[in-house]
Amino acid sequence: xxxxxxxxxxxxxxxxxxxxxxxxxxxxxxxxxxxxxxxxxxxxxxxxxxxxxxxxxxxxxxxxxxxxxxxxxxxxxxxxxxxxxxxxxxxxxxxxxxxxxxxxxxxxxxxxxxxxxxxxxxxxxxxxxxxxxxxxxxxxxxxxxxxxxxxxxxxxxxxxxxxxxxxxxxxxxxxxxxxxxxxxxxxxxxxxxxxxxxxxxxxxxxxxxxxxxxxxxxxxxxxxxxxxxxxxxxxxxxxxxxxxxxxxxxxxxxxxxxxxxxxxxxxxxxxxxxxxxxxxxxxxxxxxxxxxxxxxxxxxxxxxxxxxxxxxx
Amino acid sequence: xxxxxxxxxxxxxxxxxxxxxxxxxxxxxxxxxxxxxxxxxxxxxxxxxxxxxxxxxxxxxxxxxxxxxxxxxxxxxxxxxxxxxxxxxxxxxxxxxxxxxxxxxxxxxxxxxxxxxxxxxxxxxxxxxxxxxxxxxxxxxxxxxxxxxxxxxxxxxxxxxxxxxxxxxxxxxxxxxxxxxxxxxxxxxxxxxxxxxxxxxxxxxx
Numbered sequence: 066x067x068x069x070x071x072x073x074x075x076x077x078x079x080x081x082x083x084x085x086x087x088x089x090x091x092x093x094x095x096x097x098x099x100x101x102x103x104x105x106x107x108x109x110x111x112x113x114x115x116x117x118x119x120x121x122x123x124x125x126x127x128x129x130x131x132x133x134x135x136x137x138x139x140x141x142x143x144x145x146x147x148x149x150x151x152x153x154x155x156x157x158x159x160x161x162x163x164x165x166x167x168x169x170x171x172x173x174x175x176x177x178x179x180x181x182x183x184x185x186x187x188x189x190x191x192x193x194x195x196x197x198x199x200x201x202x203x204x205x206x207x208x209x210x211x212x213x214x215x216x217x218x219x220x221x222x223x224x225x226x227x228x229x230x231x232x233x234x235x236x237x238x239x240x241x242x243x244x245x246x247x248x249x250x251x252x253x254x255x256x257x258x259x260x261x262x263x264x265x266x267x268x269x270x271x272x273x274x275x276x277x278x279x280x281x282x283x284x285x286x287x288x289x290x291x292x293x294x295x296x297x298x299x300x301x302x303x304x305x306x307x308x309x310x311x312x313x314x315x316x317x318x319x320x321x322x323x324x325x326x327x328x329x330x331x332x333x334x335x336x337x338x339x340x341x342x343x344x345x346x347x348x349x350x351x352x353x354x355x356x357x358x359x360x361x362x363x364x365x366x367x368x369x370x371x372x373x374x375x376x377x378x
Numbered sequence: 379x380x381x382x383x384x385x386x387x388x389x390x391x392x393x394x395x396x397x398x399x400x401x402x403x404x405x406x407x408x409x410x411x412x413x414x415x416x417x418x419x420x421x422x423x424x425x426x427x428x429x430x431x432x433x434x435x436x437x438x439x440x441x442x443x444x445x446x447x448x449x450x451x452x453x454x455x456x457x458x459x460x461x462x463x464x465x466x467x468x469x470x471x472x473x474x475x476x477x478x479x480x481x482x483x484x485x486x487x488x489x490x491x492x493x494x495x496x497x498x499x500x501x502x503x504x505x506x507x508x509x510x511x512x513x514x515x516x517x518x519x520x521x522x523x524x525x526x527x528x529x530x531x532x533x534x535x536x537x538x539x540x541x542x543x544x545x546x547x548x549x550x551x552x553x554x555x556x557x558x559x560x561x562x563x564x565x566x567x568x569x570x571x572x573x574x575x576x577x578x579x580x581x582x583x584x
Binding site for chain 2: 310
């Protein structure tokens with residue numbers, strides 16, 4: 066008897082769990098995604114009436130955050146088997162935003178509405194790639210140059226610096242995010258941003274220093290010297306400031322910090338590889354040292370310009 | 379450190395012989411980042427100038443009460459406070475210029491030049507000397523920013539402070555962000571070259 070009850074319970078539970086899936090399957094629209102930078106592709110479960118689906122008058126499209134700004138369509142091309150339609154827009158779409166598309170009279174109902182968005186993981190990943198390559202903190206945002214030119218001499222130093230920086234950035238950005246969201250914003254203490262963030266960064270550096278010294282002395286011996294340099298560096302304090310400006314959530318913050326740290330590591334490593342070669346080169350005496358480093362950095366910056374417009378997802 | 383320094387000595391040291399940008403090579407980030415026009419250079423120069431002067435005077439006035447072991451954190455907090463003040467003032471009275479400078483105003487807090495002046499000068503010297511030293515350093519920074527800004531604005535858009543000077547099609551390259559590195563590098567090399575030439579001449583005559 067008891068067993069039978071359990072079976073019944075399990076069955077009901079399963080049905081409840083599966084209900085959303087079944088409801089979802091009943092949806093007429095099976096797939097929607099961004100195509101080219103000015104295109105949305107919608108797939109249907111069955112053939113649609115080309116007269117309705119191909120008429121741009123029937124569509125209204127807007128970004129979820131700005132319902133008042135309707136995005137103008139230029140064409141709606143129905144595929145040959147009438148199972149999908151591609152909507153073309155006048156201007157390139159901002160694919161980081163969720164777009165709301167509504168169609169009049171498509172399935173006999175008055176209005177069908179659905180949202181198109183990139184997958185969240187893809188969006189997070191794109192934040193990291195952006196901080197790493199497209200908006201590289203050293204070459205396109207010009208942050209952390211003092212440390213960059215000071216320490217990019219040896220490859221081993223560059224690697225150590227980069228790892229320490231990434232670690233400190235991730236920790237301090239996480240702490241700064243918690244403090245900002247749960248203390249500064251609720252109490253309207255926004256103007257204390259700078260004081261709080263610089264204090265947190267110094268604290269993190271001190272904490273990492275102490276913990277590393279006790280937990281892993283070998284690692285401390287190789288990385289410890291760089292820790293002091295981290296405090297007076299704009300790249301570390303810039304991450305929490307950008308996060309506060311853009312009102313990022315925690316995962317976005319984490320990705321930005323990782324990307325910024327990785328970008329700094331990449332820049333340091335590239336620069337140190339060139340520096341090692343430069344020592345052997347015959348440079349005009351007035352260009353020796355910093356001027357040459359600046360010219361090389363300028364060339365890297367131009368190379369990094371090539372990443373602008375890169376879209377992974 | 380010799381004490382009786384004249385005001386002109388303190389001033390000229392900041393502007394010429396220890397110019398923060400060209401000689402000490404500190405605080406390079408804004409020099410490369412936003413020096414596309416003279417106006418930007420002047421605006422950020424003013425901000426740095428005030429932060430430097432206020433923090434130097436504050437530290438110099440309170441130097442007897444700050445325990446040496448906590449001096450670095452106290453410098454940081456002093457600078458952060460003054461940066462917040464300048465940041466809010468600029469945001470309130472010059473929203474246009476403030477928007478152009480973006481995050482760099484807040485990042486003044488991490489400028490090495492300010493901390494360095496506090497550590498090297500303000501924590502040992504009289505308030506008045508620290509004041510003039512800070513004025514010199516702030517002016518030196520402003521002059522550096524203006525020189526780079528003038529170079530880039532002249533060649534990049536053919537204008538100085540918005541007035542059309544050269545009647546030719548400008549080289550877009552100098553406005554591009556990456557040109558900042560080139561311009562600063564070339565100028566440093568130029569100053570090195572002049573210095574080397576000066577020394578050579580001196581060596582021959584003496």
